[in-house]
Amino acid sequence: MPSASAFTFEPPAVLRDLLARADVGFDGERPWDMRVRNSRLYRRLLTQWSLGAGEAYVEGDWDCERLDMLFERLLRAELDRTAPAIARLQLLAESLRQRLFNRQSVARAHQVGERHYDVGNDVFEAMLDSRMIYSCAYWAQAQDLEQAQAHKLDMICRKLELQSGETLLDIGCGWGGLARFAAERFGVTVTGVTISQEQLALARERCAGLPVTLLLQDxxxxxxxxxxxxxxxxxxxxxxxNYGVYFDTARRLLAPDGLFLLHSIGVDRRAPHTDPWIERYIFPNGKLPSPGELSDALEGRFIIEDWHNFGPDYDRTLMCWAERFEAAWPRLAVRYDEAFRRMFHYYLLSCAGFFRSRQGQLWQLVLSLPQRRSIYRSVRPGAPA
Structure with a gap:
C-alpha cells in the first residue's frame, strides 16, 4: 500500500470513481461535495472507510457545506455497503464480533449511558425541546419542535389507551419527559428505568411531586x-x-389485557454491523433492527396490533436539533472544544441524511399478549384535540 506521503490533494481514482456513483465529488462547488483540507483523508477512506471519514471530519481533514445532503446521496447509492477492499476486511471483522459476542450484555449495558447520555445535560437541554425528548418527533400537524414532540407524546399515550389509575412502565425513560406527560395528562402511575446517571438525576428533579418512580436499572x-x-x-x-430476553421480560411484566408500545429506529434490511463511526463515538454497542429481525423476535411472544412507520419525521427532527445545537454553541464552547462541536454536527447531519435516504426508518409498534380479549383500534392522529 502506498504511504500517506504518496498521496497529494489529487484523489485516487478508486475513490473518485466510487463517490461519482453518488454524484459526489472532491473539492467541487456543490453544497454536498467534500472539500479536502488534508490529503491524508484519502488514505483514511481507503483503509477505514466510514470510520476514517468520520474521524477525519472531526479532526478537520475535510469539510462539507451540507453534510445531510452528502449522506443522503452516499446512502441512496448504497456506498455504505460498497467499501474499498482493505476497509472491507475491517467491516468483516466487525460483523464477526457482532455475531460471536454479546456486546449488549448486562456488564456492558451502562457503556452507552456513560459515553453518550452522560456527556452533559447542558448539551441536550440546548438541543432538544423543553421536555428533553431525545427521539423522533411527530410532525403531521406540528409547526415547531415543541409542538411536534408534544403531539408524539400524546399519540403514544392514546395508542396505549392509558386510563387514570393504571400503571405504566417506561423502559429507557431518558430525562423523564414521557413519564411526566403521562402522569400529568393521563393520571397514571409511572415506573421508569434508565442506565444514565445524568439522565436519572435530572429526570427525578423534573418529575418531583408526581406519581413517578425513576430507577438506575437494567x-x-x-x-x-x-x-x-x-x-x-x-x-x-x-x-x-438479547431480543428474546428483552421481549420475554416485557411479556413477563405486562398484564394479560395490557399493551406494549415499542418506538424504535429501524433499517430497511438486515445489516451485519453497525456503522463503525457511530458505534465508536456516539452509541457504543448499538444495533438497529430490520423488519425481519424484529418480527422473528416477536413471533410466538406478542401479537402485533399496529406497526406505524414515520421515518421521514426523523429527518426533520434531526435538522431541528442540529440548528439548535449550532445556535447554542457560543455558550457551550466554554465547556466543549471544537472537535466535540464537529463530532456532534457530523452525528446529527449524517443521521438526517440516513433517514432522508430511506435506509433509516422510525417505527412504533403496539404489541399485546395472545390472551388479550379487548379489540385494539389503530391510532393515527394529527394534532391532539
Missing amino acids: YRSLTGRFDKIVSVGMFEHVGLK
Missing part, C-alpha cells in the same frame, strides 16, 4: 406487573442476541 432485572409498557428510543441498544 431492564433485565425488572420485576412486578404493569398495565401498560412503553419503550421509546431504547431498543436500539438491546442487541440482536
Whole structure:
C-alpha cells in the first residue's frame, strides 16, 4: 500500500470513481461535495472507510457545506455497503464480533449511558425541546419542535389507551419527559428505568411531586406487573442476541389485557454491523433492527396490533436539533472544544441524511399478549384535540 506521503490533494481514482456513483465529488462547488483540507483523508477512506471519514471530519481533514445532503446521496447509492477492499476486511471483522459476542450484555449495558447520555445535560437541554425528548418527533400537524414532540407524546399515550389509575412502565425513560406527560395528562402511575446517571438525576428533579418512580436499572432485572409498557428510543441498544430476553421480560411484566408500545429506529434490511463511526463515538454497542429481525423476535411472544412507520419525521427532527445545537454553541464552547462541536454536527447531519435516504426508518409498534380479549383500534392522529 502506498504511504500517506504518496498521496497529494489529487484523489485516487478508486475513490473518485466510487463517490461519482453518488454524484459526489472532491473539492467541487456543490453544497454536498467534500472539500479536502488534508490529503491524508484519502488514505483514511481507503483503509477505514466510514470510520476514517468520520474521524477525519472531526479532526478537520475535510469539510462539507451540507453534510445531510452528502449522506443522503452516499446512502441512496448504497456506498455504505460498497467499501474499498482493505476497509472491507475491517467491516468483516466487525460483523464477526457482532455475531460471536454479546456486546449488549448486562456488564456492558451502562457503556452507552456513560459515553453518550452522560456527556452533559447542558448539551441536550440546548438541543432538544423543553421536555428533553431525545427521539423522533411527530410532525403531521406540528409547526415547531415543541409542538411536534408534544403531539408524539400524546399519540403514544392514546395508542396505549392509558386510563387514570393504571400503571405504566417506561423502559429507557431518558430525562423523564414521557413519564411526566403521562402522569400529568393521563393520571397514571409511572415506573421508569434508565442506565444514565445524568439522565436519572435530572429526570427525578423534573418529575418531583408526581406519581413517578425513576430507577438506575437494567431492564433485565425488572420485576412486578404493569398495565401498560412503553419503550421509546431504547431498543436500539438491546442487541440482536438479547431480543428474546428483552421481549420475554416485557411479556413477563405486562398484564394479560395490557399493551406494549415499542418506538424504535429501524433499517430497511438486515445489516451485519453497525456503522463503525457511530458505534465508536456516539452509541457504543448499538444495533438497529430490520423488519425481519424484529418480527422473528416477536413471533410466538406478542401479537402485533399496529406497526406505524414515520421515518421521514426523523429527518426533520434531526435538522431541528442540529440548528439548535449550532445556535447554542457560543455558550457551550466554554465547556466543549471544537472537535466535540464537529463530532456532534457530523452525528446529527449524517443521521438526517440516513433517514432522508430511506435506509433509516422510525417505527412504533403496539404489541399485546395472545390472551388479550379487548379489540385494539389503530391510532393515527394529527394534532391532539
